[in-house]
Each structure stands twice: as C-alpha cells, then as structure tokens.
Amino acid sequence: MSGNKVILLEDVYKIYNQRFGDVIALNGVSLSVDEGEFIAIMGPSGSGKSTLLNQLGILDVPTSGELLIDGHNTRLLDDTRLTRLRRDKIGYIFQKFNLIPTLTAYENVEYPSILQKKRRDDSGRAYELLESVGISRERAGHTPNELSGGQQQRVAIARALINDPTILLCDEPTGNLDSKTGLQIMDMLTELNDSGRTIVMVTHDSNIADYADRTIVLADGRIVS
Ligand SMILES: Nc1ncnc2c1ncn2[C@@H]1O[C@H](COP(=O)(O)OP(=O)(O)O)[C@@H](O)[C@H]1O
Ligand SMILES: [Mg+2]
Secondary structure, three states: OOOOEEEEEEEEEEEEEEOOEEEEEEEEEEEEEEOOOEEEEEOOOOOOHHHHHHHHOOOOOOOEEEEEEOOEEHHHOOHHHHHHHHHHHEEEEEOOOOOOOOOOHHHHHHHHHHHHHOOOOOOOHHHHHHHHOOOOOOHHHOOHHHOOHHHHHHHHHHHHHOOOOOEEEEEOOOOOOOHHHHHHHHHHHHHHHHOOOEEEEEOOOHHHHOOOOEEEEEEOOEEOO
C-alpha cells in the first residue's frame, strides 16, 4: 500500500505560554509521510524537533492545525480512541531508552502487550522479539541497570515492536550510544524499514540522517528544507 499517507500534519502550531512571553515551538508545520518512508528530522537545538515528534506520536496536542494518523483526525477522537491509536499504531524509541527500571528486559517488552490484551503474553512473542534484536533468554531476565546502553536500546526496540505498530518514532535513538553500537542500532532500524515500517527519526547527526530516505530541516519551528 505504498503512497498511503500514514501521517499528515496541516499547518500545525505549538505555542507555549510562558510568563516572559509565548514560545512558538512549531510555527505552521505541514508534513506528509507515506507508508514505508524513513524520514529524518534535523535542526539545531531548540528548533522544535522533539515538539514535532511528540505531535506525531500524539503525546501532545497541537495549539492549532490538524494531525491525521492512519487517516484518523486526532482532533475528532476521544481519549480512549487516542490511547488505542497510540498503543496499536505507534512504537516509541527514545534517546534515554526509558525502560521501567524495576522490570526485567522481558517484562519491559511484554508490558505494552499487557496494556493491550489485559493479560500476560503467553505466545512467546516477547522472547522472539528480544532474540531478533540480539538479546538472549538468559539476558532477558536482567533489569535495565544490568544491561549496557546498546542492550537497553535493543530491549526498547523490541518493546516498541510488541504491538506490531505501523509507525516507529525515534528521538535521537543513538544519542546515548558509542558510534559502533549506534551503527548497529541504525542497521536494525533500516531492516525494520525494509520490512515495511514507517520511521520518523530525530537526529542532530548527519551520518545518522543518511540512513533515511528524506531529511527535513527545522529552524525556529518551521520546516526550512
Ligand atoms: N514544555 C515546554 N514548555 C515551554 N517551552 C517548551 C516546552 N517544550 C519545548 N519548549 C520550547 O520549545 C522550543 C523547541 O523545543 P524542542 O522541541 O525541545 O527542540 P529540539 O528538540 O529541537 O531541541 C524551545 O524553545 C523549547 O525551549
Ligand atoms: Mg529534542
């Protein structure tokens, strides 16, 4: 279904009202992402990259403008439906991994599936995903603080995939990793994109952005190229 728009942003503004004045974090951004695309978002610090990714991930609500995910206009959905859309369509990968420290790697991966199915996962899918990102069964019993940064990011990727999302959103996915481990993570994201997932990734590193099909550059909350 290539050519199918999975993300459509129309004239999106995000304005933070601060005591010292308004901060216009997104200043009329329009963006369309086709199914299967791999897009990098670049731009200097403070240009609105994370704010933009948070809108795409429905982790935040635009001040104005429209956001359609998989054809659904998010403004027209109630909280239950928005939660479902986030949970079922979108996988999140963060710079700092954001694993739950008290859960094992296995339990971290299983967790979004429990939220979806309201019961523990007995299909073995969490183990399969962990294996596919190079985390053994034995290692899956470890908590995040017993794993290296690269291993934690692998677990986070497996977690992002557990509900089989269409879209992967990554905010500086290699930002906390050494360059060799970073490249392994990028190879993994490339494979996931080759197998049909749409990826939108924020990075300030042009070598990392080179993995994408298309790069968007933000400055002061606007797309400049
Ligand atoms: N929760 C917030 N409250 C107020 N201002 C914010 C908030 N989040 C981001 N900003 C401001 O919005 C602008 C864009 O921030 P951000 O999207 O984090 O940029 P980037 O990810 O490109 O570094 C910055 O000026 C930042 O200070
Ligand atoms: Mg940021």
